[in-house]
Amino acid sequence: MNLEKAEFVDRVKIFVKAGDGGxxxxxxxxxxxxxxxGPDGGDGGDGGFVFLRANPSISTLIEFVNRRKFVAENGKHGMGKKMKGRNGKDLYIDVPVGTIVKDANTGKVIADLDRPGKIVCVARGGRGGRGNAHFATPTRQAPFIAERGEKGEARWLELELKVLADVGLVGYPNVGKSSLIARISSARPKIANYPFTTLVPNLGVVKYDDFSFVVADIPGLIEGASEGKGLGNVFLRHVERCVVIVHVIDISGFEREDPVRDYFVIRKEMEKYSPFLVGKTEIVVANKIDLVDKRDLVRKIEILSNKIGKEVIPISVATGEGIDLFLARLTDIVKREKVGRSASEKDGSEVKTVKPAPVWRALPGRFNIEITKVDEGYWVIDGEGVRVWVERFDLNQRDARLQFLQVLEKNGLSEKLKKIGVKEGDVVKIGNFEFEYKE
Structure with missing residues (x-):
């Protein structure tokens, strides 16, 4: 097994569950x-929330391969003397900067954690149930009724990592991308002379004239990359983050015979994956000029430039020829693009996160009562408001049951039962509780 390939994971699914309320x-x-x-039953504590947090010290989603279930702490139950149960601890899950968070069922993007320290809530904890101290009335001074805690939210998430780099190097295998990133930065990628040597995006920090930026070598691009050939569809997503694309072409003719065709093939695959990619600022470099006769080089560069309609910068990664010119041009473009982008965005140097308030599912003023005849003399009462009540209260508690029936009566239960033909002696079921109907 290739260890480098095994350690880079850029797409996983995880299950998150917020804590239940006490x-x-x-x-x-x-x-x-x-x-x-009088009654002095305390409230239950709120369940813990689940947050995802962008951590710059993490570079892969490998940690989620063997652990995919994350559950926050439940709130503690209320106690006597109006003692509130302790809230459950929030759960923070660290992910790499550049992680896209999606709902696994709908595919909807929940958040883009594109800045260090950025935090998003992905599951809200359930609110704690109220103790019987809340249910005392002049006519019911000793209520045997308390709420259950709300269930915490649960969902499957898809995490997709897109490498955060200012510059993306694209091109066929063996054109010298890994060698170029090794020469212009401190990165030391594995380099060998056969296709798909690079199985992960290599990142390098380039410093030029007191300005630094990140360059990524995007591997696996060949004809059919957008459809999965050569791992291209796995890595094309990483180009989306870049502000500048450097298209590296082998001008020597030893590895690749037709540089013009190579250029348009890669561009076509990028466009198939996302038309947005081909609209990015691009620099075209012709590598391996040390392997071309000087008299032929001028002609080859001119033909390539004319056919693609862009300036071509000749370089040799092996000898260093043309590297300074290339770096100067690249640095100027990255500066311009990053300044323009930052001007259109809000300052993200300090990311503040406010814990959102729990969703309180208050019982509605009007119930949507649904009555179904399951069998002769056997009826089931259901509906959104009914389900909320059944979830929050224990109908085995006499006071809870009486209060619930009073609420149903106020919402026309008897009238509806008579209208659909429920007779005295029939059994009516609400949640897990059954009673005999009497007029």
Whole structure:
């Protein structure tokens, strides 16, 4: 197995689950000389949230290959003396800078973690249930009713890493991309003379005239790359982040016979993957000029330039010829592109994150009551409002059951039951609770 290939992972699916809210407590004040104190059941704690955080010290999603399930802490249950349960701890999951977060079921992009320290909430914790202290009324001074905690959100996410680089080197295998990145930066990629030596995007930091930028060698591009040949579809996404594309072409004729065709093939594959790619600023360099006779070189460069309609910078990675001119031109373009881009964006040097408030699913004022006849003399009551109540309250609690039935009555339950033909003695089911209908 190629270890380098195995260690680079740029797309994974993970499951995240926020913490459930703690249950409210049914309790009554019992102290000396206070034999019949009022209800003092405390609220349950809120469940922990799940956050994703862009960490610049991480460069791959390899950590998620063997661990795909992440669950935040549940809120603790409420206690007597109106003691609120402790909130569950939030869970922070570190991912590489440049990670795109998508909903795995819908494909919708949730966030683009394109700056160090940027944070996104991907699952909200459930709110804790209220204790019976909240349900005391003048007519019900000792309520045996408390809410269950809300369930925390759960979802499958797709994490897709797009390498953050200012410059992307593209071109056929063996044209010298890895050698070029090794010469102009401190990167030391593995280099060999056969196709697909590079199986991961190599990154290098280039410093020129007190200005630095990141260059990425994008591997695997050949004809059919956009459809998966040569791993091209795996790595083309990394070009999307770059502000400048450097198209490297072998002008020698030893490895590649037709540099003009090579240029248009790679451009076509990029356009098939995303038309956005071919609209980026591009520099074309002709490498391996040390292998071409000086008299033929001028002619070859001129033909290539005329056919593609762009200036071509001749270089030799092996001897260093033309490298200074290329770096000066590249640095100027990157400066211009980055200044223009930063001017159109807000300053992201300091990313502040505010924890969003939990979603409180209040019981609706009007219930959408759905009544279904399952069998002769057997009916099931359902509906959105009904399901919310059943989820939040234990209908085995007498007070909860009575209060729920009162709410249903206010929303026309008896009228609807009579209208559809429910008779006295029929069994009506709500959630897991069944009762005999009486007029």
């Amino acid at each position: 249950n409210g407590c049914v309790s009554f004040r019992r102290e000396k000389y206070v034999p019949k104190g």
